[in-house]
Amino acid sequence: MTDYDITDYQAKYIAHFLTRRLPANDLNKLTASLQDAQVDLTPHQVEAALFAFKSPLSKGAILADEVGLGKTIEAGIILSQNWSEHKRRLLVICPANLRKQWSGELLEKFYLPSVIMETKSFNEAVEKGNLNPFDTENIVICSYQFAKAKAPYLKRTDWNLVIIDEAHRLRNVYKPQNIIANVIKSAIESRKKILMTATPLQNSILELYGLVSIIDGYVFGDLKSFKSQFGHNLSQQEYDELKKRLQPVCKRTLRRQVLEYIKYTKRIAIVEEFYPTKDEQQLYDWVTTYLGKPKLYALPNSQRQLMTLILRKLLASSTYAIYGTFCSLVNRLQAVLAQNIDITSANEVIDDYKADNDEWADESEIENVEKEELHPADIEGIRNEIKELEQFRDLAAKIKKNSKAEHLFVALEKGFEQLTKLGAPQKALIFTESKRTQEFLYELLEKRGYKGKIVRFNGTNTDGESTAIYKSWLAQHKGSSKVTGSPTADKRAAIVDYFRNEATIMIATEAAAEGINLQFCSLIVNYDMPWNPQRIEQRIGRCHRYGQKFDVVVINFLNKNNAADIRVYQLLDEKFQLFSGVFGASDEVLGSIGNGVDFEKRISQIYNECRTTAEIEAAFDALQAELQDRISEKMLKARSALLENFDESVKEKLRDNLAQSQKNLDQFEKRLWLLAIHALKGKADFYPDNYMFKITSGEYAGGIYYLSKQKDNPENETPFRIGLPLVQQMITRYKDCELPIRKVEFYYAKTEGRTALLEELIGKEGTLQVEKLSIDSFEQEDHLLIACRCETGEWVYPEIAERMLMLPAKEVGAALIDGSVVQMLQDKMEEMQNGIVTESAERNNTFFDEEMEKLDNWADDMKLGLEKEISDLDNEIRLRKSEAKKLSRLEEKVAAQRAIKDLEKRRTEKRQNFYEAQDEIDKRKDALLTKIEKMLAQKVERTKLFTIKWKLK
Numbered sequence: 001m002t003d004y005d006i007t008d009y010q011a012k013y014i015a016h017f018l019t020r021r022l023p024a025n026d027l028n029k030l031t032a033s034l035q036d037a038q039v040d041l042t043p044h045q046v047e048a049a050l051f052a053f054k055s056p057l058s059k060g061a062i063l064a065d066e067v068g069l070g071k072t073i074e075a076g077i078i079l080s081q082n083w084s085e086h087k088r089r090l091l092v093i094c095p096a097n098l099r100k101q102w103s104g105e106l107l108e109k110f111y112l113p114s115v116i117m118e119t120k121s122f123n124e125a126v127e128k129g130n131l132n133p134f135d136t137e138n139i140v141i142c143s144y145q146f147a148k149a150k151a152p153y154l155k156r157t158d159w160n161l162v163i164i165d166e167a168h169r170l171r172n173v174y175k176p177q178n179i180i181a182n183v184i185k186s187a188i189e190s191r192k193k194i195l196m197t198a199t200p201l202q203n204s205i206l207e208l209y210g211l212v213s214i215i216d217g218y219v220f221g222d223l224k225s226f227k228s229q230f231g232h233n234l235s236q237q238e239y240d241e242l243k244k245r246l247q248p249v250c251k252r253t254l255r256r257q258v259l260e261y262i263k264y265t266k267r268i269a270i271v272e273e274f275y276p277t278k279d280e281q282q283l284y285d286w287v288t289t290y291l292g293k294p295k296l297y298a299l300p301n302s303q304r305q306l307m308t309l310i311l312r313k314l315l316a317s318s319t320y321a322i323y324g325t326f327c328s329l330v331n332r333l334q335a336v337l338a339q340n341i342d343i344t345s346a347n348e349v350i351d352d353y354k355a356d357n358d359e360w361a362d363e364s365e366i367e368n369v370e371k372e373e374l375h376p377a378d379i380e381g382i383r384n385e386i387k388e389l390e391q392f393r394d395l396a397a398k399i400k401k402n403s404k405a406e407h408l409f410v411a412l413e414k415g416f417e418q419l420t421k422l423g424a425p426q427k428a429l430i431f432t433e434s435k436r437t438q439e440f441l442y443e444l445l446e447k448r449g450y451k452g453k454i455v456r457f458n459g460t461n462t463d464g465e466s467t468a469i470y471k472s473w474l475a476q477h478k479g480s481s482k483v484t485g486s487p488t489a490d491k492r493a494a495i496v497d498y499f500r501n502e503a504t505i506m507i508a509t510e511a512a513a514e515g516i517n518l519q520f521c522s523l524i525v526n527y528d529m530p531w532n533p534q535r536i537e538q539r540i541g542r543c544h545r546y547g548q549k550f551d552v553v554v555i556n557f558l559n560k561n562n563a564a565d566i567r568v569y570q571l572l573d574e575k576f577q578l579f580s581g582v583f584g585a586s587d588e589v590l591g592s593i594g595n596g597v598d599f600e601k602r603i604s605q606i607y608n609e610c611r612t613t614a615e616i617e618a619a620f621d622a623l624q625a626e627l628q629d630r631i632s633e634k635m636l637k638a639r640s641a642l643l644e645n646f647d648e649s650v651k652e653k654l655r656d657n658l659a660q661s662q663k664n665l666d667q668f669e670k671r672l673w674l675l676a677i678h679a680l681k682g683k684a685d686f687y688p689d690n691y692m693f694k695i696t697s698g699e700y701a702g703g704i705y706y707l708s709k710q711k712d713n714p715e716n717e718t719p720f721r722i723g724l725p726l727v728q729q730m731i732t733r734y735k736d737c738e739l740p741i742r743k744v745e746f747y748y749a750k751t752e753g754r755t756a757l758l759e760e761l762i763g764k765e766g767t768l769q770v771e772k773l774s775i776d777s778f779e780q781e782d783h784l785l786i787a788c789r790c791e792t793g794e795w796v797y798p799e800i801a802e803r804m805l806m807l808p809a810k811e812v813g814a815a816l817i818d819g820s821v822v823q824m825l826q827d828k829m830e831e832m833q834n835g836i837v838t839e840s841a842e843r844n845n846t847f848f849d850e851e852m853e854k855l856d857n858w859a860d861d862m863k864l865g866l867e868k869e870i871s872d873l874d875n876e877i878r879l880r881k882s883e884a885k886k887l888s889r890l891e892e893k894v895a896a897q898r899a900i901k902d903l904e905k906r907r908t909e910k911r912q913n914f915y916e917a918q919d920e921i922d923k924r925k926d927a928l929l930t931k932i933e934k935m936l937a938q939k940v941e942r943t944k945l946f947t948i949k950w951k952l953k
Contacts, residue, residue, distance in 0.1 A: 007744055007809050008737060009946050011678045013770055013784070014671045015734040016945060018722060020772075020782035021085065023843060024053040027657060031664045033080040035672070036723040037110045039073050040547070041665060042262060043658035044253040049077040051251045052194055056778040057851045057932065059216040060193035062167070064252040067198040072102070075163050075196060076110045079139060083112055084723075087160035088137060093184065094165035096143035102165070103141055104516070107489060111723055114139040118146060132156060144169060148180045151187040159191040164214075167195035171207035173214060174223050185214050200250065205230055208246065215249055218854055218928075221861025228868045229861070245857065248850065261658060265522075266551040267544060268418065269579035271569070272411040273558050274403045280319070281561060283395050287315055287322075290388060291608060297336070297382045298329040298389065309604045313433050316559075317528045319399040320440035326393035333386050337379065404557050405444055408527065411555045412505075415523045424550035427499070427521040430507045431539050433528040438507050441527065445505065453504040459511040461491050470494045479702070480718055492516060513538040519547040525555045531568060531600040533576045540578065554579045563613045567620040568603060575624060669707050672722065674806065676705075679730040692717070700726050743815040743949040746807040757800045758952070765951040766790040767817055768801060769825045769944070773833055776939040778844050783836050785942075787828040788950075789821065795828070804952060815949035829942065837940060848932060855928055859921045866914045873907040 006014075022029040030049055034041060044065070052061045052074075065071050079090055092102055092114075099116045106112040115121065115138040125133030134140055134150070134157045147154060164170065164184075173181035193215055201208050209226045212219050220226050230242050255264075276284065290296070291308050299307045314322045408430075416426055432438050435458055445454055456463060461470070473494030477483050483490055499506045500520050506512070513535060521543050530536055544552040556579065559565045572578050606619040669691075676693065677686055686693040691707040705720040721727065748762055766789050773783040788801035796804075877900060884896035 005681065005808055005810070006674055006678050006806075007811050008678075008734065009739055009742075009744060009811075009948055010805050010809060011675055011734040012737060012739060012945055013805055014675045015731045016772055016782075016784060017671060018668065018675070019731060019735070020784065021774075021780045023781045023840070024056060024779060025050070025843070027660050028664050029053065030077060030081055031661075031668045032084055032722050033077055033110075034661070034665055035668050036084070036721045037076065037080055038719065039076070039109050041658070041661055042070065042073075042258070043661060044258050045070055045074045045077060046661050047657055048074040048251055048253065049081070052078050053081070055248075055847050055850065057847050058192075058248070060195070060249070062195045062197070062200055062211055062215060062250040064197055064200045064250060066253065066255050069253055069255060069258065071196045071198070072105055072165070073109070075165070075194060076106060076112070078161070078194060079106065079112060079163065080110045082161050083139075088139075089135075089158055089160045090139045091134070091154070091157075091159050091162045091188075092139060092141045092165065093144060093147045093162065094141065095169070096145065098165060099141050099143060104489060104492070106139060108493075108517075111721070112139055113137075114141050117142040117150075122146075122150065144180055144184065147187070148183045151183045154184075154187040159188065161194065162188045162191050163194045163196065165196050167211060167214075168197040168199045168207075170195075170214060171197075171200070171210050174206055174210040181210070181214075189217075200252075205234075205242075208250075212246070212249055216854075218858045219245060219249055221858055222865050224868060225861040225865030228864065248854070264582045265544065265548050266582055267540065267580050268551050268553045269573065270411065270414055270418070270553060270555045271558050272407050272414070272555055273560050274407040275561050276403050276559060277399070277401075279395060279399050280403060283319065283322075283392065283399070284315060284562075286392055286395070287311065288607075290392070295381070297378070297385050298333055305601065305604070308608060309601070312604060312607055313528065314436075316565075317432060317434045318402050318405065318437040318440050319396040320402070321434040321436040323393060323396035324436050326389050326396060330386055330389045330393060333382050333389070337382055337386075402440075404527070404559075405441065407557065408441070408444075408525070409448060411525060411557070415525065415553050415555050418553045419523055419550075422522070422550045422553075424522045425520060426504060428505045428523040428525055429512070429518060429521050429543060430505060430525040430527050431510070431513070432507065433510060433530065435509055437528065438509055441507050445507075450505060455495055455499050455503040455506050457492075457495050457499075457506055457508040457512045457516075459509065461495060466491065466495060469498045473497060482718075510535065513542065516542060517545065517547070518542045519545050519549075522548060522550040522552045523555070524552065527557065529556060529568070529572070531603045533572060533578060533599070536572065536576075536578050563616045564603075564607050564610070564620075567616060571620065571624060575627065671806070672720065672727070673707060675730055675734070676720065676727075679733070691720075693720075739946040741815050741817060741947050741949070743812050743951070744809050745812050745951050745953055746804050746809045747953055748807060749953070755800070755803055757797065758803055761790070761796065761800075761804070761952045763952070764790050764792070765949065766796070767821050767825065767947065768804075768950050769829070769947040771829055772943045772945055773836060774941045774943070775837065775840050776941075777840065778847055781840065784945075785829055785832045785836075787825045787832070789824065789828075798832070804950070807952075812951075817947060817949065825947070833940070833942060851928075851932060855925050859925055862921050863914075863918060866910070866918075870907060870910050870914060873903060873910060877903050877907065 018032065027046070027050070030046060034046070039045075048063050048065065048071075052058075052063065063071055063074055065074070075092075079092075082088070082090060094102055103114045103116055106114050115136060117133065117140050122133045125136075130136075132153050134153050142150075170178075170181040170184065172178045173185050176182065195211055195215060197211070200211055206223075206227070209220055209223065209230075230238060234242065291311065296304070311322070311325065314325050412428060415428060419426055430441065432441065438456055438458060442454055442456060455469070456466060461467075470491045474483060474490065482493065495506075496516055496518065499518070506518075506521070510530075512518075524540055524543055526536070526539065530539075540552065540554060556569065558569050573580075602623060606616065606623070610616045610619050673691060676684075680693070680695065683697045684693045684695045693705055695701050695703045695705075703726075704717045705726075706717050707720050718724070722731075748758060768786065768788040771785045771787075773785055775781050775783075786798045786801045786805075788796035788798070788804070790796065880896065880900045880903065884893060884900065887893050887896060
């Protein structure tokens with residue numbers, strides 16, 4: 001026996017402890033999920049996850065934390081908990097450009113498998129015989145558009161939970177014309193839902209009504225009743241009432257509430273100014289004039305706007321990038337002349353640009369247009385356009401040095417100097433919007449002092465160097481949980497690891513702005529500047545995030561010869577506050593531009609239409625004023641009054657929860673460690689100083705494991721977590737084992753720390769029995785009951801007996817227990833059971849009362865809406881009668897009286913409907929009550945796990 005060994009009895013207790021189901025309001029509920037995940041423990045995220053589970057009658061929640069507080073982590077904890085409870089019909093609906101990020105984070109942080117459901121994968125599954133591809137063992141991730149298109153399939157799937165990211169996109173669901181929102185709402189109406197948004201209220205209080213109605217249609221009545229109560233300037237009393245109604249369903253945490261335990265580093269901005277050469281300026285002017293022409297054969301009308309934006313971006317990126325595009329356009333037009341191919345074949349043209357950037361070409365924007373025949377005038381026009389494009393191409397080829405590229409070396413020197421002052425690792429992340437520019441910069445940096453220190457990251461990563469890095473990584477991590485089996489995910493992980501451990505510079509396209517975490521790097525270079533602020537925030541967020549130990553330096557390039565470039569930078573820096581400070585862009589400002597695509601197009605329009613500095617200034621002034629108008633001061637105040645709860649009690653609760661959650665997690669991991677020592681006795685070498693062990697024989701021989709929270713990114717080692725097949729095998733083995741009554745000696749002297757009440761038991765003997773109590777009512781919960789008695793007759797507190805069960809111990813022989821002692825143990829168990837069942841029933845009573853209050857409010861709202869309709873008809877009838885008296889012509893009087901009679905008839909019908917509607921409301925209420933009553937029936941089951949005679953030495 002080692003100093004750390006335990007017995008099969010203790011192992012059985014630990015196995016049940018690690019897998020017990022706990023009630024929704026228990027901080028321990030999420031401990032297993034937190035231990036199983038690779039995330040830092042933050043109390044507001046635990047609090048948010050518990051909020052989502054807090055009532056078994058709840059139909060979901062809106063998690064509305066400010067940006068940057070990790071709502072995705074909160075959702076991951078919730079998904080992980082559902083997964084551990086074998087509730088695995090899980091759906092994530094998110095914007096299309098966030099699908100990869102969701103899949104990567106679920107795998108990387110929570111070890112949860114997912115599938116991105118899109119048309120191709122959906123059709124492939126159907127062809128293989130799965131008539132509903134949403135019915136899968138993986139977490140399903142899909143876009144809003146796909147969810148709307150496949151709504152009938154969503155409705156047929158028995159989802160345990162649906163998570164909707166960026167849920168403010170559905171906030172106008174109360175408007176019938178909002179098709180996507182209403183179709184999705186209907187498809188998942190009966191399912192439990194979590195809505196995630198940093199901006200739940202932007203333009204109107206009705207948006208809150210819309211989002212809440214997606215979660216639960218019984219929180220408020222219909223739209224008319226809501227408008228009559230809350231659709232006007234609210235009094236303090238009305239604010240209080242609305243806040244009270246929102247509190248059970250909506251939770252918001254502010255960044256300033258968590259500063260105590262989350263260290264935010266700053267953003268430090270560096271602007272690298274440059275002037276283009278004469279040839280670069282000439283090329284810019286030529287292309288600007290070209291793009292302003294009313295008809296361009298190289299840019300199909302259906303794609304003119306998108307392709308103009310692409311050309312402008314490439315022009316600002318590098319002559320290397322734009323040269324390749326000119327070549328493509330010339331070849332395209334020559335092919336049109338040679339073969340008279342379809343000049344409007346946009347897909348083929350867009351595909352060419354996909355080689356330049358992973359994100360620019362949005363397939364949803366590609367329109368299908370009819371083929372156009374060429375006329376003689378068109379042929380001449382195409383020839384002239386070819387000559388013009390050839391002129392652009394030749395000038396681009398002539399330019400060997402790019403001014404911006406030359407300034408990159410100056411900028412890197414400034415950036416690395418700043419990193420040295422900060423004490424940060426010398427690593428830089430360079431973002432470009434073009435793969436061609438990526439290659440240009442790679443070759444340039446290789447020649448100028450960075451050879452062997454650069455790695456590329458893009459949407460495919462198919463270059464020779466990336467392939468070699470991937471193969472080496474696979475060999476290094478063969479057999480470990482780091483290898484997921486997904487080539488895309490593993491290749492991304494390999495390149496990130498190479499950047500962390502080997503390279504100094506990563507040159508990345510927009511593909512790296514999502515789904516990878518680079519907090520070990522704190523220098524970001526925006527070589528090409530997106531015009532969409534949300535993309536910039538995503539880029540910076542790769543490094544300026546949880547785990548970043550240093551201030552993040554952000555370098556931007558500014559063409560001082562371009563008035564529009566200067567105004568764009570001012571807008572992004574001063575209005576959006578993207579580049580400096582602690583928090584980056586605010587929710588309000590980012591929310592004011594919607595998804596950012598239209599904002600990007602607006603800027604492109606200014607570049608295309610404005611020629612003089614005065615025109616550019618006026619256009620940007622107008623855009624800035626429009627942005628300001630969208631950020632409604634009234635709505636900011638409403639959001640603060642309704643959703644924010646900022647006082648010392650909130651901070652104290654978070655502080656207490658952090659301490660308790662950390663204690664729970666430590667206790668959980670120590671028990672997991674004890675179980676491993678016992679289960680792998682003779683098969684593994686243990687290193688208790690740093691909670692590591694290496695398996696020396698058996699199925700998992702050669703594996704090195706460490707407790708996940710003890711170390712930071714160790715190489716060739718696997719986090720020892722409860723979700724591992726190895727751990728699940730251990731747990732099953734000991735949960736199912738039958739154990740006879742035996743005598744066990746516990747060794748107090750061989751453990752660390754002191755417990756006074758345990759010390760008092762040294763030298764004493766007694767009997768101990770452990771049973772599992774399972775309750776199934778509103779929710780399923782398990783409790784481990786410990787009855788422990790000394791031979792001298794005193795009872796030992798269950799908490800002290802539990803501590804004894806964690807001591808080193810060994811079996812010392814068979815034992816018999818007197819019948820009277822057996823009866824006393826059973827009586828003690830009954831006493832403990834009664835207390836727990838009573839507590840559970842009281843908790844269920846609270847849930848029931850909350851649900852009843854909600855239903856009463858809903859019924860009152862519905863009745864209020866009907867009364868309002870009748871009242872409105874009364875007022876209209878009085879008004880019409882008053883107006884009819886003023887009429888002089890008989891035929892007008894007759895017509896007016898006829899209209900009044902019609903209104904009175906409608907009022908009579910409404911009054912009859914009112915009583916019928918009251919009956920209908922009561923019926924619905926009864927139906928819900930019946931449903932709750934069925935859930936109320938408690939099923940209580942007690943199972944004996946083992947009985948031992950004990951002695952403490």
